[in-house]
Amino acid sequence: MPEFDLAFSSSLTDDAGAFKLLELPPDLCKLIEARLEASDPLRLCIKGHSGDDAVLCTDENTYSIRSVALSNSVLVVTPSDTDTVVISDQVNEILELTPAVPKLQKLTTLCENPPEEEEEASDAEIARGLRDQRILDVHGALRPIAPAFLSSILESILNLLVSQSMSPQSVPAEELAATLADESEISRTVSSQVMAWFGEVSSDGKWKMDIGLGILRQYKGQLLKKWKSAVGDTFENSVSLPLLSGNYLASSDMQLTYFPCSASPVDPTSRFTDLFLTRPRWKADEIVPFLSDIAVSTKERDKLLLKYGRATTDSQGVWYTKK
Secondary structure, three states: OOOOEEEEOOOHHHHOOOOOEEEOOHHHHHHHHHHHHOOOOOOOEEEOOOOOOOEEEOOOOEEEEEEEEEEEEEEEEEEOOOOEEEEEEEEEEEEEEEEOOOOOOOHHHHOOOOOOOOOOOOHHHHHHHHHHOOEEEEOOEEEEOOHHHHHHHHHHHHHHHHHOOOOOOOEEHHHHHHHHHHHHOOOHHHHHHHHHHOEEEOOOOEEEEOOOOHHHOOOOOEOHHHHHHHHHHHHHHHOOHHHHOOOEEEOOOOOEEEOOHHHOOOOHHHHHHHHHHHOOEEEHHHHHHHHOOOOOOHHHHHHHHHHHEEEEEEOOEEEEEEO
């Protein structure tokens, strides 16, 4: 077994704390290994507002960072030209990463006050947040779109599809954007983003429409009848309650009331307080959609239900009440 002499680095005092050990969760470890094999660099970024806990972000996901003390110290050593190993630093903790829900609740405030620090979310999660909260990027400036204006755009799109006999599954995106600009004075910058919010544009420039909730955001009362009226006879058969999951409450006689998950508090304690003030008793399949944005997985969601709710079962299934 080889033997080495140990020596302390001449800059040990100055370099103390310069090294950190990071424990990678399995999914992130596999991603890094795959990107290394493909010679495709992976960007890792640590973000955090002053006073908040820092998070680590990839292009797609966000991870919380937690410091865990090590029972045994770990020495950071480097070889030298001789048979001497130089001790450069001592590590007494490990940084543990766990998947985290991105903090996107401040996006709407960015429209008026650009931040000095980055949002605590990955680029992909920020993009999804801007889409879900209907915030436009107009020449680099963030602008929330008024619900009434958005509904007007969507209704104009539906009317054009009907009048020009376009298939909602294969709409020429450029042609639609040009027509909206000419006939309705809706800029291409706006219409292109609205199309991305409510469907997908393929590489050949065809838009596959998926308009569900968007038309209904301006309505605060009962929804189903207004929804069918707004989309017209041509699209009435496309009306489906699953499209509204997490955005409505249904009464015993199936009257629907607009109740968007996005308007609820993001803190789990406040979210459950809000939900149980709205309804003291929830069926399991009704409360689950209102937790999707505060839990990173079904396992974490079930943990939240166990922590804040009390489950009971009857002939109608599982119900949750406040614990």
